[in-house]
Amino acid sequence: MSARGTRGRALSWRRVSDALWFGRSLRTQILIVFVALSLVAASVAGAVIVYRAGVSTRIEIAASMRLARLMVNEAVQLIEQGLPAEQFLGRLPEQVRSVRHVRVEVRTAGTVAAMLREPAQALDLAAAPAWFAMLIGPPVERHEVEVTAHGERLGTVEIVSEPGDEIAEVWSNTVALGAVAAMTELSIVAILYFVLGRVLDPLRALGTGLRGLEGRDYRLRLERPKVKEFAVIADRFNALAGALDAARTENLALNRRLITAQDDERRRTALELHDEVGPSLFGLKANVASLAGAAEDLPDGGAAITERVRDLTAIIDHLQGINRAMLNRLRPMALGNLPLADIIAGLVADRAREHPHIAFLSEIGDIERSYDDTVDLTVYRCVQESLTNAIRHAGAKSVTVAVRADSAGPPGAGSLELRVRDDGTGFAPGREKGFGLTGMQERVQALGGEFAIETRTGKTQHAVTGDTGRHGGGTCVRIVIPLSQRGADSSP
Numbered sequence: 001m002s003a004r005g006t007r008g009r010a011l012s013w014r015r016v017s018d019a020l021w022f023g024r025s026l027r028t029q030i031l032i033v034f035v036a037l038s039l040v041a042a043s044v045a046g047a048v049i050v051y052r053a054g055v056s057t058r059i060e061i062a063a064s065m066r067l068a069r070l071m072v073n074e075a076v077q078l079i080e081q082g083l084p085a086e087q088f089l090g091r092l093p094e095q096v097r098s099v100r101h102v103r104v105e106v107r108t109a110g111t112v113a114a115m116l117r118e119p120a121q122a123l124d125l126a127a128a129p130a131w132f133a134m135l136i137g138p139p140v141e142r143h144e145v146e147v148t149a150h151g152e153r154l155g156t157v158e159i160v161s162e163p164g165d166e167i168a169e170v171w172s173n174t175v176a177l178g179a180v181a182a183m184t185e186l187s188i189v190a191i192l193y194f195v196l197g198r199v200l201d202p203l204r205a206l207g208t209g210l211r212g213l214e215g216r217d218y219r220l221r222l223e224r225p226k227v228k229e230f231a232v233i234a235d236r237f238n239a240l241a242g243a244l245d246a247a248r249t250e251n252l253a254l255n256r257r258l259i260t261a262q263d264d265e266r267r268r269t270a271l272e273l274h275d276e277v278g279p280s281l282f283g284l285k286a287n288v289a290s291l292a293g294a295a296e297d298l299p300d301g302g303a304a305i306t307e308r309v310r311d312l313t314a315i316i317d318h319l320q321g322i323n324r325a326m327l328n329r330l331r332p333m334a335l336g337n338l339p340l341a342d343i344i345a346g347l348v349a350d351r352a353r354e355h356p357h358i359a360f361l362s363e364i365g366d367i368e369r370s371y372d373d374t375v376d377l378t379v380y381r382c383v384q385e386s387l388t389n390a391i392r393h394a395g396a397k398s399v400t401v402a403v404r405a406d407s408a409g410p411p412g413a414g415s416l417e418l419r420v421r422d423d424g425t426g427f428a429p430g431r432e433k434g435f436g437l438t439g440m441q442e443r444v445q446a447l448g449g450e451f452a453i454e455t456r457t458g459k460t461q462h463a464v465t466g467d468t469g470r471h472g473g474g475t476c477v478r479i480v481i482p483l484s485q486r487g488a489d490s491s492p
Contacts, residue, residue: 026196026200026203027193027196027197027200030192030196031189031192031193031196034188034189034192035185035189038185042181042185045181046178049174049177050132050135050136053136053170053174054135054136054137054138056170057136057137057138057163057166057167057170058138060100060101060163060166061101061138061141061161061163061166062138062141064100064101064102064161065101065102065141065143065159065161068102068104068159069143069145069159072104072145072157072159073145100165100166101161101162101163101165101166102159102160102161102162103159103160103161103162104157104158104159104160105157105158105160106147106155106156106157106158107155107156107157107158127164127168128167128168128170128171129171132167132171132174133163133164133167136167136170137163137167138161138163140160140161140163141160141161142158142159142160142161143158143159143160144156144157144158144159145157145158145159199227201225202222202225202227202230202233202234203230205222205223205225205234206222206233206234206237209222209237209241210237213240213241213244216248218241218242218244218245218248219241219245220241221238221241222234222237222238252446252447252448255445255446256374256446256447256448258446259374259378259443259446259447260373260374263331263373263374263377266330266331267330267331267373269330270326270327270330270331270333273323273326273327273330277323278320278323281316281319281320281323282320284316285313285316285317285320288309288312288313288316289309289313291305291309292305292306292309292310292313331377332380334346335373335376335377335380336370336373336376339369339370340367340368340369340370340371340376340379340380341364341367341403343376343380344362344364344379344380344383344401344403345362345364347380347383347384347387348360348361348362348383348387348401349362351387351391351399355391358390358391358396358397358398358399359397359398359399360387360398360399360400360401361398361399361400361401362400362401362402363400363401363402363403364401364402364403364404365402365403365404365405366404366405367403367404367405367416368405371416371483374447375416375447375481375483378443378444378447378479378481379403379416379418379479379481381439381440381443382418382420382440382443382444382477382479383401383418383420385436385437385439385440386401386420386440386477387399387401387420388436389436389437389477390420390422390424390475393424393425394422394424394425394426394474394475395424395425396422396423396424396474397423397424398422398423399420399421399422400419400420400421400422401418401419401420402418402419402420402421403416403417403418403419404416404417405417405483414482414483415449415480415481415482415483416480416481416483417478417479417480417481418477418478418479418480418481419476419477419478420476420477421474421475421476421477422474422475422476423474424474424475425475426455426474426475437453440477440479444479444481447481447482448481448482449479449480449481449482450478450479450480451478451479452477452478452479453475453476453477453478454475454476454477454478455474455475
């Protein structure tokens with residue numbers, strides 16, 4: 001139980017630390033550290049200022065008290081020399097008027113005859129707070145000087161320390177210094193915020209570049225920053241992106257050659273099936289038919305032979321059906337003989353005849369008669385597999401096949417785009433792709449193209465980058481094949 005509590009507290013502290021510190025940007029962390037250090041420095045400086053102010057205030061008050069006592073003693077000596085008391089009382093304030101931080105009271109027979117409270121050049125300062133006065137203010141000092149003449153006591157002069165004006169002066173200076181320090185701190189924080197933003201810009205660019213690499217944009221390059229350390233990172237990033245781009249180009253070339261080799265092998269196999277197996281099955285069927293005719297001339301009508309002939313004919317028909325299906329799977333015989341637009345339209349029309357309860361629509365733009373065997377076969381297989389999925393799994397009521405060529409850019413550039421959209425149930429998020437979709441994706445990627453599945457749940461599952469986006473209802477299979485690479489690296 002104790003271990004669980006300790007683990008729970010550790011997790012809570014980790015979440016708090018993540019929220020307060022690690023979840024913030026580097027710029028914010030640096031500014032927080034700077035402000036924290038500034039506050040520590042300000043606290044230390046404030047403590048030193050208060051301590052020194054207390055010492056200087058005590059020294060100043062002590063000096064003022066000594067000076068006031070000296071001047072009062074000199075004035076008392078004048079009385080002892082025969083100066084009338086009235087003149088003493090009149091001249092005493094003038095004698096001590098220049099002394100600050102003291103209050104002088106002249107008492108005769110218990111009555112205050114004269115009092116000097118403020119110096120002649122007192123400053124008009126705001127009173128310091130009580131806590132500040134308590135920190136630096138010295139204890140109040142009192143000193144009494146008896147006034148005598150000819151052995152007769154005339155009164156008393158009381159000297160009392162008044163540190164209020166000194167404390168107010170120190171407080172005013174401290175406030176002014178604190179205001180200047182605060183303005184300076186704010187200015188430095190603003191400058192640091194701007195400078196750190198400029199200095200850390202390469203890190204944001206690096207993050208953007210890494211997202212680009214994650215999305216397989218290997219042609220992305222970072223601008224070389226002026227900061228030496230970041231320049232090295234940018235150089236390494238650009239070198240990595242270049243190496244990945246070269247590796248992808250090589251892999252695409254190898255994949256294209258592999259797909260081309262597979263298509264060539266399938267073409268040769270299809271030709272052999274068409275030229276060898278097909279005629280052989282036709283000849284076998286013709287011979288079986290002749291056996292059926294010969295069996296009819298037998299005395300008993302050749303009932304047993306006729307039964308075997310019917311069985312052989314059914315087997316031959318079945319083998320011919322298998323042969324035609326294999327030929328279609330290996331390579332549709334129409335490819336290379338008819339325009340690609342007619343082949344796609346014919347495939348859609350065949351599905352419409354087989355499934356009259358589904359509305360099929362083909363929207364084929366101005367495309368070339370043929371691109372090359374690999375591209376044509378890829379487009380054909382993608383249309384075929386997409387239509388099969390829409391019919392078997394989507395429960396669609398309508399299916400639209402759209403093909404268009406984008407020839408923008410220099411000659412030989414552009415792309416071929418295919419969209420197969422239905423109004424069915426959609427592709428469930430997290431659902432694994434079957435062999436058909438996987439095969440489509442691999443063929444498209446081998447040609448350097450893009451493959452995506454859009455579902456009506458509002459998410460776009462990109463088979464290459466994994467990114468998501470918005471779209472309409474139903475399911476849409478979208479492929480884009482770049483035509484700039486058509487024919488590139490196709491030779492073994």
